[in-house]
Amino acid sequence: MAATDTPAALQQELLRRARARAADRPATPAPVPARAAGPAPLTHAQRRMWLMERLGGSSAQYSVPFATRLTGPFDPDALSTALTELVRRHEILRTRYGRDGDEPYQEALPAPESITVPVVDVPDDGARLLTEEARRPFDLSGGTVPRALVLRHGPQDHTLLLTFHHIAIDGGSLETVADELAALYEAAVDGRAHTLPEPPQYADFARREHADAARLEDGLGHWTRRLTGATAPRLPRPAVLPADVAQHPAATLSTALGEDVLPALRELGRRRRATVFTVGLAAAFAALHRLTGELDLVIGCAATHREGPAMRGLVGLCVNTLPVRVDLSGDPAFATLVERVRDALLEAQQHREVPFDLILERLGATARAADGTALVRVTSDVVGDQTALRLPGLESRFVEVGVGEAKFDLTLGLFDTDAPASLVQYGRAALDEETGRALAESFAELLTAVAADPELRLSALPGELAAPEADDRHPAEARLLAHPEVAEAHVPDPAGGPLLAYAVLRRTGGPSPVQLRTHLRGVLGRELVPATVMLLDSMPRTADGSVDPARLPSGPVPAAPKSPHLEAVTEAFTGLLGQRPGPDDDFFALGGHSLAAVQLAERLRAALTLPLVGLDIMQTRTPRAVAELLDARAAERTAAVAASASAPSAAPRKRRAREGTVLVTGGTGGVGAFVLRELAARGRPVLALARPESAHLVGGDGVEVIEGDLGDLDSLRAAVEGADAVVHAACTFTRPEVDVAAMEAMVGAWRGGPFVFVSSVDAYGRPKSARVAEESAPQAPLSSYGQAKLDCERLLLSAAGTEGRGGASAVRSPIVWGAHDRLRDQLRWGATGLLYQAALAGHPIGLPAPGAGGHDWYGAPWVHAAALARAVVCCLDAPVHGVANAVSGHVAWSDLTAELTTLLGSDSAVTFDDEVHRDLDHRWHYRADRLAPALRPAPGEDLHAVLAAMIEPMKR
Incomplete structure (x- = not known):
């Protein structure tokens, strides 16, 4: 019972529920008598x-x-x-x-x-x-x-x-x-x-x-009975994922419909006591049947909780997914199918208050496919005229902005607008391009046909998709051959024994057997994954060129070495789910669900310091599979660390005599990520401060993620007390009072070891001289951001060396450039954003002419994120006991513009004016003497290379 409940309020609530039961209707949520405070x-x-x-x-x-x-x-x-x-x-x-x-x-x-x-x-x-x-x-x-x-x-x-x-x-x-x-x-x-x-x-x-959660139990019982035995439709997944699927994960196709189609579908609905949404949903069921050949299908649709005057004007998320299950057996006429869908949809809406995620938890493993995909993979919708912002005195027109993502594997729908059309949206990892295009065409044909003749039976509907070409190869063999590192592959008939796979790699040092099996597990059902993948130097063949089975390694499955992570994974399963699993026991069959997958991934990530997210758990599902996935990622990390250690930038340096753990804040940001990478390459143990919600973004060799936040001062103090050194690279950018309070808390808890603060050249303000030496006095005016950095520096440097504290370093950085999403924001806003956006659009670019405003140079300092990270880590070994600048170089606006136009292939015309744009009014060069050795550029850290690395992902 909530703390605000009183005996009188409880009595009123019991009376309300009794009346609701007497009226034979579900109780409505009780009103909150007064606003509760806090979370x-x-x-x-x-x-x-x-x-x-x-x-x-x-x-x-x-x-x-x-x-x-x-x-x-x-x-x-x-x-x-x-x-x-x-x-x-x-x-x-x-x-x-x-x-x-x-x-x-x-x-x-x-x-x-x-x-x-x-x-x-x-x-x-x-x-x-x-x-x-x-x-x-x-x-x-x-x-x-x-x-x-x-x-x-x-x-x-x-x-x-x-x-x-x-x-x-x-x-x-x-x-x-x-x-x-x-x-x-x-x-x-x-x-x-x-x-x-x-x-x-x-x-x-x-x-x-x-x-009011208790009222959901009856509804959960209904859904358990209704969906028992249902499975997600088996979509024809592509044999090979598109190379650009990460950049373009979804496709949306619309096909115009004749002007008489929607009116005819409405009339069909009217005759069958159904809405046009219901008719469109029936068409989606018919199209999905023709795509998969299945007769027992589930399609999801959206429902809303917005009912009654209390919800009027409420902004928030008030939707739920309804799983609609329909039997398509008997080759019904389309009009009959509309009636079946109408009845199923009405039944589902009577229990729409039950959240879909609770239904999945109740159903357990039976509600998920072998790859962890939930029961609802396909949805249906009818899209009407879109909302536009109609500001007074202005003409307004809605603008479609796609994010290139799909929330579900497949959505089939209608545009009920002045330009009616069919809609097919699919994930490119769930459906191949050819099938997607054919489905879009056939769905439009199907809608047109049933609008003209609703009595057409399912078997007579036009636009049937072409059956895939017969392939005698085992699916695992086809998947192995599609792997870019595999030259030859063979999966013979197991003939009652274990399923084995054989592969020949294109080069020495390619993927290991574990990595290949992990790849297969990600794209095949569990029953199709071989017990092992054996690597051969060459595939034995007969005189006619076919694989010679007699010369393939035979006998029992080679005993793979026990995964070094299997015991830890098994213990984590046991601790979370309350029962000790076998190596191949299913996560969902053991009672797992989405939140448990998140929790399990977080436990393993913290214990093993390996990247793992909840989605990995839901897709691999068994302790053995999770352990093998971690094996593969550990091997990848070892290779990456070895490569980093051999790079010139990672040459061994003198270390502090006492090995200690380094606390790093801001690890999810661009600067912090590079600092973590540099510390990992040097083998330093690290505590990475992150919010629990962002912890999955942080990882690396020897990195332990601990909970904390700039706004949670107690967590900051506790984190500092548990470390031997501190690198503070986090910043709110927009809330200076939070930044200063966070620094004050951290300095108060600091009792030993070095402390490095990533500050900003904004702390210098606007100096009168164009040449700025390290530790020059600040000059007004200072931005609120620059003033906060200066205040934080003063807190840190005044405490350094007192009460056993170590040395302090305030490393002032300019614009930080590097291949990281947070750092790419430099190309969206501010001075560099102004130039980048203009060059991208081919817009004329006006730059300040030499001598404009009495200054002969306009441009900006910059630092490569990797160089900044080296400088920061260098300060752990040799604190500067004051302020040091971290600057890789200075670039004139004219030179930066030339780089941007070259990389973008832009034809922007560049002019030089006496008027100086506010964002381009920067004319200072900053000395960077103290950290010069660490800042010396490594290969690939020149201006052109870093800009190219930042721009290329944004061009896709």
């Missing part, structure tokens, strides 16, 4: 999103881009004011997600003082830039404040993109957001206060759902 539980829908991030799924899957083309006199400042007020009004838009023990929670952050709305000039529609911005991941543990970006195509022609995380918003919420933003924008333009009433808060909805 709230996650709703089941939020928990699913949170788990996907923790499992290691793609975060771009759950980005919600909301873009509108605006024509007319647009005011970005008024939008900033409106967006700031919107985020203040709705706590869910400024909520972070943490974990207390095994349970996640949500907690509203303070409302930001102002939300910046960047404006970027582009000559075209800016589609590429919109997609890049929409794909930028959120960090749920840091908050989900929506991001804004405005593209200016002309003086009165703009595109506004707002990007939300799905954990904070759904389709119904977008309508509320659009309406409120329009009203808030109008008030800001008029310079008056808005009159909107205060909205309901999503955390209260979450508390009501959590308090």
Whole structure:
């Protein structure tokens, strides 16, 4: 019972439930009499999103881009004011997600003082830039404040993109957001206060759902009975994954429909007492049957919890997945299939309050395929006219922004708009390109045919997909031959014995047998994975060229050496699931579920310091398979460390006499990641401070991840007390008071060993001299970011050497460039972003001319992230006892522009003007004497190479 419950409130609740039972209807959630303070539980829908991030799924899957083309006199400042007020009004838009023990929670952050709305000039529609911005991941543990970006195509022609995380918003919420933003924008333009009433808060909805969880038991019983024996449809997965599947994981195909198709489908629905959604869902079942040949199918569709006046104006995630199971046997007419689907959908909607993840947990292993895929792999939808942001005084038009991701393996749907069309979206790892294109064509043909004649039977529907060519080879043999490192492969008929595979590699030093078997396990069902893969120097063949089975190694399966990780994996399974498994016992059959997969991965990652995420557990499923996966990753790490150690940049240096553990903050950021890599190459034991939600992003040889956060001062103090040295590379960038408080807490707990703080040249302010020596006095004005860095340095350096503390180093860095997603943001915003975006779009680039403003040079200092990491680690062995600069070089804006245009193949015209753009008003060179040896560039660390490494992934 909640702490706020009283005997009177409890009595009222019992009376309410008794009345609900008497009325033979499920009880509705009890209203919360007063707003509760502090963290709230996650709703089941939020928990699913949170788990996907923790499992290691793609975060771009759950980005919600909301873009509108605006024509007319647009005011970005008024939008900033409106967006700031919107985020203040709705706590869910400024909520972070943490974990207390095994349970996640949500907690509203303070409302930001102002939300910046960047404006970027582009000559075209800016589609590429919109997609890049929409794909930028959120960090749920840091908050989900929506991001804004405005593209200016002309003086009165703009595109506004707002990007939300799905954990904070759904389709119904977008309508509320659009309406409120329009009203808030109008008030800001008029310079008056808005009159909107205060909205309901999503955390209260979450508390009501959590308090009323007991009512779900009957619904869970229904779903258990309804879905017992159901399996996920077997989609024809590609034999070889596309080379660019990581960059382009999904494909979306639409096919225009005749103008009479949708009216005919509506009329069919009317006659069969069904909506057009139900008719579209029936068509999806028919198309899936023709694709798979299966008669017992499950397709998912979205349901909403938005009911009643209490939900009006609520922003948040109020959706659930309904698994609809339909029997297609008997070759029914399509109209009959519509009736079957209608009845199944109505039955499902009667139990829509039961979260799909709870259904999966109740069903256990039977609800998942051999690769860990959940029961619902295919969904159906009808897409209507999209919401657009209609700001007063402006013409508005919705802009489609795709993130290139698919939430499910396959979605079949309809566009019910002025331009009706069929929709097929699929994951490119689940369906090959040829099948996807054929399915898109056949689905449109099917819709057209049943609109003309609803009495067509399933067997008579047009557009049947071509059957795949017969292949006598075993699937494991086909998969091995598709591997780029395998020249020959053979999997003979086991004839009652164990299934064996034989392979010949293309080169010496290729993948090991364990790695090849791990590869097969990732793409085949467990029953198709060979007991072992034997490597041969050559494949024995007969005179006619066929494989000679008599000369293949035979007999019992060679006894593979016991995995060094199997015992640790088995113990982790035992500790989490409460029973000791055999090597091949299934995780889900043992009672495992999504959250348990996350927990198991975190335990093993912390104990073994090897990369592992929950999705790995769900796909491998058995202790033996998990151990073999860890074996392969340990071998990869050993090879990577050996390669790093042999590089010139990793030459042995003098170390401190006393070996100690180094605490590193900011390991999930660009700088911290390179610091961790450098420490690992030198064999230093490391504690990496990270939020639990981000821990899976940190890993490496000798790295132990511990829980902590800049806003949690107790965790910072505890982390510092447990280390012999500290590298503080974390920063909020936008909340200087948090940065300073964090440094104060860390310095207060620091009692020994060296302390290195990654600071910024912004701490120098705007010096009068163009040549800036190390430790020069700061010159006003300082930005809030620069002032915070200076304040942190003072806290650190004043404490160094006192009460047994070691030496301190404040390493001031400029722009940090390197091949890391966080560092690639330098190419989106600020001075480098201004030049990059203009060159990318072929826009004219105006640079300050030499002598403009009385200064003969304009440009910026920069440092390669690897060089900065070497300098930081060098300070652990030899503290500078003060301030040192870490600068790889200086680049004039003209030279940087030339590099960017060359790498992008841009034809941007470059002009030099006496007027200096605010973002380009930088003219200082910084000396970097103290750390010069560590900063000496290694091969591949020149300006051209690092820019190329940063730009190439953004061009895809």
